[in-house]
Amino acid sequence: MRSDWIIEAKNLKKYYGNFCAVGGISFDIAAGETFAILGENGAGKSTTMRMIACRSPISEGNLTVNGYTVGADDRKIRSVLGVVPQENNLDPDLNVLENLIVYSRYFRIPYEAALERSRKLLDFIRLSEKAKAKVDSLSGGMKRRLVIARALIHEPSILLLDEPTTGLDPNVRQEIWEKIDDLRSERKITVVLSTHYMDEAEKLSGRLIVLANGKIAATGHPAELIRSRVGKFALEVREAKGVPLANVDHSITAVSRGSLHIYFGENTDELAKLMPQYGSRPMILRPSNLEDVFLGVIAS
Ligand SMILES: Nc1ncnc2c1ncn2[C@@H]1O[C@H](COP(=O)(O)OP(=O)(O)OP(=O)(O)O)[C@@H](O)[C@H]1O
Ligand SMILES: [Mg+2]
Numbered sequence: 001m002r003s004d005w006i007i008e009a010k011n012l013k014k015y016y017g018n019f020c021a022v023g024g025i026s027f028d029i030a031a032g033e034t035f036a037i038l039g040e041n042g043a044g045k046s047t048t049m050r051m052i053a054c055r056s057p058i059s060e061g062n063l064t065v066n067g068y069t070v071g072a073d074d075r076k077i078r079s080v081l082g083v084v085p086q087e088n089n090l091d092p093d094l095n096v097l098e099n100l101i102v103y104s105r106y107f108r109i110p111y112e113a114a115l116e117r118s119r120k121l122l123d124f125i126r127l128s129e130k131a132k133a134k135v136d137s138l139s140g141g142m143k144r145r146l147v148i149a150r151a152l153i154h155e156p157s158i159l160l161l162d163e164p165t166t167g168l169d170p171n172v173r174q175e176i177w178e179k180i181d182d183l184r185s186e187r188k189i190t191v192v193l194s195t196h197y198m199d200e201a202e203k204l205s206g207r208l209i210v211l212a213n214g215k216i217a218a219t220g221h222p223a224e225l226i227r228s229r230v231g232k233f234a235l236e237v238r239e240a241k242g243v244p245l246a247n248v249d250h251s252i253t254a255v256s257r258g259s260l261h262i263y264f265g266e267n268t269d270e271l272a273k274l275m276p277q278y279g280s281r282p283m284i285l286r287p288s289n290l291e292d293v294f295l296g297v298i299a300s
């Protein structure tokens with residue numbers, strides 16, 4: 001048992017009526033860690049994040065944040081949490097700066113301090129020039145950055161990001177990842193993010209859980225999961241419909257998905273030996289990645 005756990009969930013459950021959206025999950029997150037919750041649509045990521053944020057009551061189990069119990073000490077928890085919900089919920093009637101100032105009132109931050117923090121945050125997310133712009137005139141990436149800035153207005157020690165970069169173009173995603181990295185390294189903020197992008201989880205997170213139908217299907221460090229679940233390398237063959245999977249010994253795992261065949265192994269020479277039987281079909285020998293783990297977990 002580590003003493004620096006900042007979020008502890010034990011047998012956490014959420015029912016919507018009779019429907020079980022989160023079915024008894026347990027995990028711990030350490031202070032200063034970046035922790036990812038992965039899963040397909042409907043896996044229970046947002047429900048879990050909303051329970052941590054005290055925005056959706058837990059049905060069963062135990063959940064503590066910073067030593068406080070969710071359901072009993074919600075005000076205290078909210079004061080240390082910054083929350084970026086899946087949908088941008090900015091106020092369209094207010095300009096960029098006003099969105100930050102008005103939000104700061106929930107935390108009773110005096111106006112002068114709120115103004116100073118807002119200006120610094122706009123600088124941090126490089127939106128100072130848009131301070132007076134209406135929210136509707138911002139691009140998708142700018143709105144997302146503004147919601148992140150808003151979540152930081154009360155200087156939280158934990159930041160919850162529900163799909164921070166979904167729907168954004170690769171450059172903007174990269175930029176948001178850099179900001180998240182800065183928050184972790186410079187301000188030592190604990191970051192909990194949900195995503196269905198494997199590259200995002202691999203780039204940002206120390207540890208992660210994969211949710212499938214409200215249960216934890218896998219947990220660990222990305223590199224560790226890749227090593228233990230799929231092996232170091234993958235031979236991927238496309239347009240292989242109708243071709244039987246090759247007979248392989250126990251050192252190689254063979255998987256077929258539609259017209260795709262994938263072989264996982266520790267040794268590139270062994271995998272390369274399988275290539276001739278596919279003739280001129282498109283194929284690639286590459287390092288395994290988290291996506292391979294994810295597809296395996298979801299399929300199993
Ligand atoms: N308010 C609600 N009432 C009833 N069912 C809900 C509610 N919110 C979520 N659900 C259901 O709970 C399950 C988990 O939903 P959740 O939003 O947590 O998934 P998610 O992993 O965040 O998915 P996505 O990647 O699409 O955001 C889904 O089946 C969803 O339909
Ligand atoms: Mg969601």
